[in-house]
Amino acid sequence: MPTWLVFALVALAFAAVATWVSRRLLDTQVGWVRSVIISLVVFSLSIPLVLWMLKQSHVYADGKFLVGWPVVTTFFALIVGWVFAVVVVVIVVSEFLVPTRPLRNPIVVIRQAIKRRDRARRYAQIVVIASRHGLGLYQKRARGYSEELPEALVSAMNEAGVTFVKLGQVLSSREDVLPREFITALSTLQMDSTPIPWAEAEAAIRAELKRPLDEVFLSVDEVPLAAASVAQVHTATLLDGARVVIKIQRPRARAQVTTDLDILERLAGDAERRTEWARDLGARALAAEFARALRNELDYRVEAANTEMLREAIAKSRSAALNIPKVYDDLSTARMLVLERADGIPFSRLTPNALEPEAAHAVVDLVVDSVFEQIAARGVFHADLHAGNVILTDERTVTLIDFGAVGVLERSVRRLLAPLLVAIANEDDVSATDIVLLLCPPMSGGSVEQTALQHDIGAILTRVAYAPGDENVFSALIEVLRRNRLAMPPSLLLVFRTLTSLEGTLRRLVPGYDMVGRGLARAPQIALQLSSPRRVALDLQAQSAIVAEQLRRLPRRIEGITQSLQDGTFSVRIRALESVDDRRWVDSIVGEVTATIVGVALVATGFFLAVSDVGPALTEDVRAFSFLGSVLGLGGMLLLLRSLSGAFRRRTVDR
Template identity: 40%
Template structure:
């Protein structure tokens, strides 16, 4: 008998140990690991015993068993909510590891907050000041330098963020662009032994067995990786790009902090919402994460090389081949292109003005082909990534940062360039509206007039367009409340960067005029046929346009007849978008949950204070017992509501 009771008690204990965490987890809608489940069950059972001790008196017998169970459930949910706030649950279930990561993140966040405080940036982070980048206030000019210094002190990830911002003429004023363009982060090379260990870890054997020769003195050192020269056993000279050991966790931590700060600013500061700071931070984080995986760069190189091979039209601009069998996530081995980057300067000095102009046209044509035809393009063509080779050709390197465009964006970009070529402001407006995130209301006529003045200012006879073209275009788009998608902004940033590279390669090079010549199919420059080389896509667009024109008179006739006879109607589907329906469902759910929690709590207080109702026991009335249970229900619903709000703000 005693053994049976003990077994029953143990089974009940084990059951409650599992039931409470499972119910609490389902009510909160989260997934947790086995460690947190065990802790939650232990806390719930302890709370139930404590509630039983406080409630189970001769005056208050088992009629309040639901209250005891409810208190245990509330304690279980409270523990899960608090633990989720301190250490968010991870899919891997590494609770201790996640806790350590959270502590490291808090420490790093405190360090960054201290840097911002020292440089006077805290008011902007708290949302108490206006937009720092576009304001015309005298203080805005003084803010640019402290921002640059703070980014430099923040480390390589924040320096890279500042370098990206320095190309966003649509977001920041010229003072910020100039100041952020000075960002540099001098990174000392990694110790040769650590690089050798990294190579041994990736290859599974010493680097001496992989390469006939490996130069341990780096050719270049950056924050994420450094580059070494080597020679294969076949005698081929290669370049080995090695990721710095242990760089990943630090970069991930900083990216997480940047995204969290972006979310905080989006909630607190209107200027941050106007900038689309969350999308900006997420796009930056995605780009940096791609740079951490060298396999992405290898695929990018393979994609561009494949397009080059299909055309077989450009013998001037080349891309190094990848040694696939030796490349991986943290190692990239490429064919060595003998030459010097344009930033070095010495290689360009030995060439004539005609040779430089020819190389500049070839480089411009290659990027336009990548953007308008291939759909994958080099997004950072600065002088350090462009090599002038010993044999007179140009080499493109470092495809860690690329842009990708779909067919619709490419088509709009082609129409945009053709509209500029023909100085057609109406066509330019239509192409621009196809490129940007179009708002519900836009002044199309005003936009067309602004674009007409824009082209008259930059593309009239005798004008010499420069990088100001992109700056003014960004500002024009911003004034009309139009948002530029990240992939389109990447195109304009790449072209703005290329403009500086081309000017350095061939002083006085007119990129806009050469682009217009390229669009017209002039083969004398880059050796490419402009839109004549587009082929099938252009024919498809022309066919679509002709089909639409053939249908247009018939449609106009039907519409005018319906209007004349009074039969014209417009069918509007309310909440046709699934995202709108999902938002309404969520909103209704949260409102109902709030009403139920508050109603249950109010009724509980009223019933617990009531003297009416039959006596359930000698000391408890029915209304009082119901009030206790409603109070527990109100607590459960309130916890669910608060956790949902917390998760939405995180």
């Protein structure tokens, strides 16, 4: 058999064994291909070194062995062990530099490559837009930012498209974390956009209907009623004569939003890793919540469900003064919404003299009564009540449109919100402060100076009581909470933001309208709805059932404790390290520390024995103690490698 073939077979056998043992020793999914290649390379490079060592040890010379086979076998075992240790070292280093990843589905690889390309292209567009508006040129001033920065940021967001406009609109409601200048600027963001051609819109509608338009609609107006970055609206008439509107999503809107959200989530994660303010703000969680909400807005089935939910809530109200358009579910899809047309004039186009003063006050009073009841009593409300979403009909009623954002306020918050409104109406700063502290815990586990908070709230209530209409109590409360570092529940923050927006909408019809005063006057009646005899009876029934069950179990628990005390078996269990996973983690740490200590001891002992020149001679130049030191050093090296692999594996999991 040729020598090269023997060498190849031995090398392959060594690579197979070394790979298998390495994977078992490291206890990690090291790639087979990588391990085999490393083993072959190390084996090939070690042959000249092994021959040199055998000659220096007078074990082999001139093509023959100089000692007996037992010694030769022992030397070969030691050399193979050290070569194997080198293989493991190289594998660990390579895993540290370039971790092994499983083979990926080619289709997934292609999709991810396309996403990376789209993301890179979008990154470039965003950078160009930011540079065009000079966002990188503004220098810090004494207040921390340039005076021109808020307006420049708004201009850049408007140009960047729907995702950034929506992000700005969301940030404009975070008065608890952003300065007033940014809030004011971001509140001007609009969703108006250039309409897509009718041919493109018609194709999108036909694709959603899965049939020609004339099989569903008697007519469709080719000129859009409104156009935004995500969708545009066309008026139409059904075959039965019903007048409707078609809200059709732009064909490329979803793809752009998907790419933008991917970018935002990555930027938020990077900011949270690098900056303290992003960690305090919870940037990653905020980005994830924003992405979830925006994806829901892209699914018009969610908007249809919101519409029906709000319609049902208003139908159960005592002051059902608001109209909600009907949704045609059989014609609506995830990308298209067909609704009953809301005839009338949006509040955004009204002038103060559109109605007689008495009639105008009657209209806005009905809106306030209904919205406050929806929020505080029902817990379901329209969360985007800007002037374009509120329609005044010819019959002097009000219709709401666009239900992409509907707020839901849980009953536990409503039970505190209603008394808060009563306390504000009664100028009771003590009760208002207590309720605020129940609703809003301190940020980041901090504390709050209750006296200072009560003073701030009392000052607001006094100003509202004696200067009605001059200050929005909800905006002022948000500012006080931000200044005192109190974390407001997102649902309650949405309520305050909605009411602030509603006040601006109603003042288009009645300038200087005191929405807060009207709402606070309704607060006692709303509080009574929450504490109706039926609700109180049901609450008492539920609570009494819980208390009764706890009392029923109490004697047995007391008896068990006293029996344990009498028997001397009473014990207290500490929950720390109670779970199996926690105990395994501690066991692994202790095992690795022990292995490291033993490994270091073996390496140190092996070194001192290896350099010693005592003991019986195995060969002409090698003493038994030196050989034993090499063996101990090899064992210590393997233990250290295993400990190093375990630490590296834990760090990879923590990531």
